[in-house]
Amino acid sequence: MTGTTAFIKAAVIGHPVAHSKSPLIHNHWINQYRLAGHYDAIDIPPDQLANGIEGLISEGYAGFNFTIPHKERACDLCDELDEAARLIGAVNTMQIKEGRRIGMNTDAFGFITNIKTARPGFIFTGCTALVLGAGGAARAVIQGLLEEGVAKILLTNRTREKAEMLATVPQIEIFDWEDRHDRLGEADLLINTTSLGMSGQPVLDLRLALLPKRALVTDIVYAPLHTDLLKKAETQGNQTVTGIGMLLHQARPAFQAWFGVMPDVTPALEKLILGTADPAL
Ligand SMILES: NC(=O)c1ccc[n+]([C@@H]2O[C@H](COP(=O)([O-])OP(=O)(O)OC[C@H]3O[C@@H](n4cnc5c(N)ncnc54)[C@H](OP(=O)(O)O)[C@@H]3O)[C@@H](O)[C@H]2O)c1
Known part of the structure; x- marks a missing residue:
């Protein structure tokens, strides 16, 4: 599989966020599929979430994951929600598509x-x-x-x-x-x-x-x-x-939304994450 030439940026946003396994997962896939891009972890406190996202979108981010404590609040910051996000009442993934913020929930x-x-x-x-x-x-x-x-x-x-x-x-x-x-x-x-x-x-x-x-x-x-x-x-x-597969599989549709590839969950990825597994998400 070959990558696109555009450099794609995505990030997990939380407060705190250092514990998140998402950068390991997504950067592993970026390397595996030889894509040009990077996935960051960005700490934004709740009262700065709206402005923070605004700034990151203007820097060209393709989208975000949200972790504790932002998943519910993120619903209000989307232009549209997919059915899962609407029914669950929480957004764990945002895709910026033609300037619109699409809120998704991939946990189910x-x-x-x-x-x-x-x-x-x-x-x-x-x-x-x-x-x-x-x-x-x-x-x-x-x-x-x-x-x-x-x-x-x-x-x-x-x-x-x-x-x-x-x-x-x-x-x-x-x-x-x-x-x-x-x-x-x-x-x-x-x-x-x-x-x-x-x-x-x-x-x-x-x-x-x-x-x-x-x-x-x-x-x-x-x-x-x-x-x-x-x-x-x-x-x-x-x-x-x-429970590890839930964490890995929920990341796949988000990666596909931003990077255009539906990635696989492999034993190597599971080993990588379990080697660093932290009690928190
Ligand atoms: N595998 C994955 O991908 C994945 C995804 C999400 C979460 N998780 C894990 O799932 C767990 C829950 O996450 P969450 O986001 O749902 O957390 P949460 O919103 O804080 O909910 C915690 C749940 O645990 C219950 N609980 C906590 N301490 C308890 C106790 N001493 N006795 C009985 N019940 C107790 C709470 O009951 P009360 O309502 O009575 O407090 C509540 O039902 C965490 O361990 C998290 O790491 C895993």
Whole structure:
């Protein structure tokens, strides 16, 4: 594959931003596909986001990723939103196209593509997914599951009100966090979207005894790669999917939007990112 002659610039914007793995991922692909370009990490505090983006666009940036704490605010700074960004209520990718700011959200794509790639035989249609957590990442996970046609989403969160805010369609049933062990019997797919189990955080307290053997278990936490939840599930004989693929796959449509190439997730890229994996995104 040969590159374009134009030098293309993109960046992740966050506050803080030094922890972000996005520069490693995108610069790896720029090198792999021999493109002329660079991907930066730029720290912009929330009160300077609008002006900051304005300045970077005038410097010729092709687009941006947004990370904590900008994903929701970025929606208001776009001229148009794709359907995923609109439904999730957050923008993780902006493309500057003919002067217009197109807001996208690729997190649902990343989550679903990770499972489809790792477990091609898993059938989402008609299944029951049990989702732990109702933070920012859970919104994208739920949107992805609904798009794939799951029959039911059993959703629980320590703070029940936050889960209730995500119950916008009849397929989503909220239940109390204390009941999480007992509801596992209904799950075909179990997803941890909380930060529990991440390095430096408490482990997820979950008794898997009632989880059916057919259930697929995935954790979007990827540092450590094999979380306590995944280890317990594997010991029980359940199939599992780690969280690193969600991070890598969500980056692909953004790279394509800016650089015109849909990149691959390769073992070399995964190794590069895991070698430097930080608990935070
Ligand atoms: N693999 C990937 O590509 C990817 C993408 C995004 C995020 N992530 C990871 O996913 C995790 C969540 O990210 P996020 O952006 O959704 O964070 P967030 O918006 O801060 O949400 C955190 C979630 O964890 C729950 N939680 C935190 N501490 C808890 C505790 N002690 N007991 C019970 N629940 C607890 C919160 O419950 P409350 O609402 O009750 O506080 C909330 O549901 C992080 O570890 C992040 O690194 C991975």
